[in-house]
Amino acid sequence: MDITDFYDTFFEEAEELLADMERHLLELDVENPDAEQLNAIFRTAHSIKGGAGTFGFEALQHTTHLFENILDHARHGELKLRRDIVDTFLETKDMLNDQLAAYRNGEEPDQEAYERICKTLQQLALAEMGNNLAAAPAPATKPPASAATPAPEAAPAEAASASGAPAADHLLITFLGVSENNRALLIEELEQFGTLHRRSGDDSRYEVELETTTSADDIEAVMCFIIEPEQIAIQTLPAGQASDSSDRSSAAAPAQQPTTASEQPASAQQTAAPAAPAADQAPAPAKPAAEAQKSAPEPAQKPAGKPATKPKVGAESSSIRVSVEKVDQIINLVGELIITQSMLDQTVSELDGGIANGALINGMSLLQRNARDLQESVMSIRMIPMDFVFSRFPRVVRETSSKLGKEIELCTEGESTELDKSLTERIIDPLTHLVRNSLDHGIELPEARVAAGKPRKGKLTLSARHQGGNIIIEVSDDGAGLNREKLLAKARENGLSVSDSMTDDEVWQLIFAAGFSTAKEVTDVSGRGVGMDVVKRNIQSLGGHVQIMSTPGQGTTIRIVLPLTLAILDGMSIKVGDEVFILPLSTVLQSLQPTKDELYEMAGQDLVLRVRDEYLPVIAVHEAMDVANAQTDPLRSIAVIVQGEGRRYALLVDELIGQQQVVVKNLETNYRKVPGVSAATILGDGSVALILDIPGLHQLSLSKKETHRPRRATAPAPLPPTEVNAL
Known part of the structure; x- marks a missing residue:
């Protein structure tokens, strides 16, 4: 069986999961996060990680592994969420999208971006979790990583100095089946806990001696943000072995652990990476290396993504995935059928009436009705709800309002209104520009709104509805509205032919002129005078038009009128x-x-x-x-x-x-x-x-x-x- 046959299904499901993840992240209340939302976000990362491991997408698998570990602590209340942490989660989601797109195109993900996001997640784990883990007592349900290895115990009396400060321990940390890139990241994190005395080994087995006052359990917990628990073993060195010399690698190694690369192949250790805890279970405790060697092949028999993808089976029992090309082909054939039916109808209409032709005329009427029903049924296959479009804008509003220093609430209406798939994909860019324009030029700063007697938080509304054979999409804000005199003055400054007798509708249309902008300064949001003219041209190319309604001091509504389909x-x-x-x-x-x-x-x-x-x-x-x-x-x-x-x-x-x-x-x-x-x-x-x-x-x-x-x-x-x- 060729596993690549399932690539497309994985990519489509992963895109849907990431879209759901973004929606949950944007809806998340950082002050009082909903447990179900956190679980849903965790399950998404877990499912994608399992699929990525199955298909060998290493960068995607490793990124989701880091992300999953942090999310696991968040959903168990061990990580307190903040807005900047959610922003990091959203950035990670974007990186997962980029990696997914790269694999879909048969390319390798951007290595620099991949390393940057991994480092960001690791630093977040260390900064947010390291101190908490070090301050908190070790969980009673989790044995130390070296529990199965006979090792001298450090007595409490020996751990305290005369001044009351804890004495430093010498820990031998062994990494099994960890690549060079990941080792560099791990060592960089270990340097935050104490002094590194020596390091040696290769990809299959690498040893680091660390002098630190942090417990082995706390160090292991932080390391497991980067690698699997099975890939790390920590042992406290006896006082006689703890020194700066480098001739005791064999003496320091746990007795049960393999000592050569041939006894512990790198490939066997790397196959342990996809093995993640199930969505409803806590992460597995670290095992001694001997146990890790025995359990390494296990992940191949237990695909990581299986628990989270079980519901998909039931969902697909009532639906089927069909490529857009096949649907387009059916629509073209239905179109040809309608043309043929019109030809026959015209031929029959030219015949003389009579009993002989009566049956033919009735048959043609029936054919016409059936052809119309068939056409409507086929067209409905391409129809998708406007929620496909609207779901992209909470992220746009969140990021843009943050840049502008504004407080804005997004409301959507008519998400179930259906539109042709080809139109929904082509309307996203024009709508994005209109939304950003309303956020920048329409809605005022909080202080200005309060001074004008308005609520501090502005309101932006996206709505869609059917009207006859058209769909009406509106972008409405409760901002300052358009200023007629300001628009006319700017138009004259740009050399446009205008007059004071122009109607308001004609004046509002001036904002669609090329190079027209009333912004006082250029920002990364707007101000260059490009975009609105492109919006108008794009909508016209779809067979639609744009209308503007504005009331000074109350807000502006931009209405897009489009045909339901272009077929x-x-x-x-x-x-x-x-x-x-x-x-x-x-x-x-x-x-x-x-x-x-x-x-x-x-x-x-x-x-x-x-x-x-x-x-x-x-x-x-x-x-x-x-x-x-x-x-x-x-x-x-x-x-x-x-x-x-x-x-x-x-x-x-x-x-x-x-x-x-x-x-x-x-x-x-x-x-x-x-x-x-x-x-x-x-x-x-x-x-x-x-x-x-x-x-x-x-x-x-x-x-x-x-x-x-x-x-x-x-x-x-x-x-x-x-x-x-x-x-």
């Missing part, structure tokens, strides 16, 4: 000349026949359409898309009112064909990027129709107005001067 689209078919285009139905507000009294002309013959006292820019689709044989008279065209990027436009088209569901085909992947077009689809007759991008179409129309402007049959009325200024 299937509800659209409206329109005809311009001989060409058929698709408008996303979510962008269409209404359609009407314009009249002469509703059309106004601006300077340069640009048209606007008045709809309910609102003047909308007119976009002639035939001009923007260079369509021949189209209707050029706006009074004989149909105006379709659409919305894009928070603005409304009036599209002039020749004919409305109807509403239909279309399968989205990526045009940029299969051809190239086309201005004013977001994607393409295949119609029921087999022809290709372009899906229009509303904001892109507006920009395309503006660029072509100067070179492609036909003479209109009917001259519209001039726009009132006051409305010219408003536009």
